[in-house]
Amino acid sequence: MSVCRSARCLFSKATTGLPKSAPAPATRSFQTTAPRPARRRRPHYPSIKAEELQLLNKAAEATYPKYDTTETTLLEKRYTPDQIAAIKAAETAIDTRDILTQGQRRSDPWLLPYKDDLAEMDPVTDHAEKLSHKDIQGSKTFRYTNPVERDEAITQVAMEQLAKLYPDGVPEELSAEAQADLEDMVGTAMTQAAFDPRAIYTSKNPKAMATMADPRHSIVQPDLPRIENRMMRQTTRLANEEKEDPREKQLLQYMRWTKKQLRGLTIKTLVVHGVVNQTRMGKIRSMYFLTIAGNGNGLLGVGEGKSVEPADGRKQSVMSAIRNMKAIPRYENRTIYGDLEKKVAATRVLLYSRPPGFGLRCQHLIFEMARAAGLQDLAARTPRSRNKMNVIKATWEALVNQKLPDEIARGRGKKLVDVRKVYYGGSVH
Incomplete structure (x- = not known):
C-alpha cells in the first residue's frame, strides 16, 4: 500500500477546477460505520401491514362487539342516563385493537370475575354495608x-338454617351416618334459633323484623374467613410474646425501674471494632462495643462489652452503660459549670460552657454524649490524641467530676452568688 494514498483520499475533496456537472471523485471512508444517511433507523413501534390491520379490525369487532339496541335497552333499565353516557364515553376512549393485542386476562387465584357487575357483596373481599335505624321504614317498636x-x-x-344445608330438600332414604349427621344438624339449628333475636323480639312492622336477620344492621362487623387451628394459634401467641431477657430483668430489679422507664433511655453504640485474644488454643476473635446511655435529663453512663457473638457483646455494653449511669451537674439545665479539662492516656479533652443558644459545637462523639445527658450549650476541643475510646472516657469523667460553685465556696470559706439568678431572676436573655 502506498504511503501517499491516504493523503490522496484526504485531498480528493479539495480539488478545484472541476466542472460542477462532473461527478465527485470516489473517496474512501476511514471507518467501518456506515454514514448517518445510510443507516437504517430502528422503528419505535412494530410496523403492521394493511392486511394484518384489516384482520385485526375484524378480530376486535368479533371479540368486543358494539352495543346493539337490545343491550342498550337493558342498560337503560339498570343505569341512569348519566351512567350510560359515561359507559359510552369509556367504550369510545378504549381501542378494542389495543385490548386484543396488549390485553391479558389474569390467571392468578385472586382475580376478579370479569363478567361480574360487582352489584353483590363478596364476603371475602368486600366489607358488608352498615345500615342504621334511619334506614328502617315504618314503626321501629319491638316487644318480647x-x-x-x-x-x-x-x-x-x-327451618331456614336447614334449608341452607339441604336446598333440594331432605332425602327420603338416608344411611345411618347421614341420619346421625342430620340429627346433629337439627340440634345445632335449634340451638342457633333459640339465640336468634327473631325468637326473642317481635314487631308488627315486617321490615323492622327483617332487620334482625340482615347483617347490615348488625353492630359487629363479620370477620373475614381465617384458618383457625392449634398450630396457627400457637404461632400467633409465640410471635406476640416478648422473650424476657434475664439480664434485663436483673437490671430492672437492681435499679428499681419499670420497662417503660428503660425504653425511654437514649442508647447509642459509638465504638465497634474487632479484637483478638491470643491463647494456647490459638487466636480467638471477638467484637468490642462501647455504648453510652442517657435519659436526656441529667443522667449519663458509659459501658463496654466484648463477646464472640456481636449481639451478646452489644447487649453487655448496653446493660453496663445503663448500670453505670450517673448524674451530670447542669447549670440552668443546659450547660456545664465553667470550663473542664480531663486527660486520659494521651487524650486531652477541653470542655467550655457557652451562653444560651450557642448549641453543641464539638466533635461527633462529644456531641452524642452531650445530647444523651441533656446538655444544649457546649464547646469542646481535643488538641492531642483523638482516640475514640479515650475521648469518650475523658468526656464522661470530666462531666461527672465537675466542681460545683457551692463546693468551691465551702472550701474557700467564701459566699458565692449567681448574679443572673439573684439579680436577673434567672433570665437567660
Whole structure:
C-alpha cells in the first residue's frame, strides 16, 4: 500500500477546477460505520401491514362487539342516563385493537370475575354495608315474644338454617351416618334459633323484623374467613410474646425501674471494632462495643462489652452503660459549670460552657454524649490524641467530676452568688 494514498483520499475533496456537472471523485471512508444517511433507523413501534390491520379490525369487532339496541335497552333499565353516557364515553376512549393485542386476562387465584357487575357483596373481599335505624321504614317498636310466638319463631329460623344445608330438600332414604349427621344438624339449628333475636323480639312492622336477620344492621362487623387451628394459634401467641431477657430483668430489679422507664433511655453504640485474644488454643476473635446511655435529663453512663457473638457483646455494653449511669451537674439545665479539662492516656479533652443558644459545637462523639445527658450549650476541643475510646472516657469523667460553685465556696470559706439568678431572676436573655 502506498504511503501517499491516504493523503490522496484526504485531498480528493479539495480539488478545484472541476466542472460542477462532473461527478465527485470516489473517496474512501476511514471507518467501518456506515454514514448517518445510510443507516437504517430502528422503528419505535412494530410496523403492521394493511392486511394484518384489516384482520385485526375484524378480530376486535368479533371479540368486543358494539352495543346493539337490545343491550342498550337493558342498560337503560339498570343505569341512569348519566351512567350510560359515561359507559359510552369509556367504550369510545378504549381501542378494542389495543385490548386484543396488549390485553391479558389474569390467571392468578385472586382475580376478579370479569363478567361480574360487582352489584353483590363478596364476603371475602368486600366489607358488608352498615345500615342504621334511619334506614328502617315504618314503626321501629319491638316487644318480647310470648311462648307461642317464640316456638313458632324458633321453628321458622331452624327451618331456614336447614334449608341452607339441604336446598333440594331432605332425602327420603338416608344411611345411618347421614341420619346421625342430620340429627346433629337439627340440634345445632335449634340451638342457633333459640339465640336468634327473631325468637326473642317481635314487631308488627315486617321490615323492622327483617332487620334482625340482615347483617347490615348488625353492630359487629363479620370477620373475614381465617384458618383457625392449634398450630396457627400457637404461632400467633409465640410471635406476640416478648422473650424476657434475664439480664434485663436483673437490671430492672437492681435499679428499681419499670420497662417503660428503660425504653425511654437514649442508647447509642459509638465504638465497634474487632479484637483478638491470643491463647494456647490459638487466636480467638471477638467484637468490642462501647455504648453510652442517657435519659436526656441529667443522667449519663458509659459501658463496654466484648463477646464472640456481636449481639451478646452489644447487649453487655448496653446493660453496663445503663448500670453505670450517673448524674451530670447542669447549670440552668443546659450547660456545664465553667470550663473542664480531663486527660486520659494521651487524650486531652477541653470542655467550655457557652451562653444560651450557642448549641453543641464539638466533635461527633462529644456531641452524642452531650445530647444523651441533656446538655444544649457546649464547646469542646481535643488538641492531642483523638482516640475514640479515650475521648469518650475523658468526656464522661470530666462531666461527672465537675466542681460545683457551692463546693468551691465551702472550701474557700467564701459566699458565692449567681448574679443572673439573684439579680436577673434567672433570665437567660
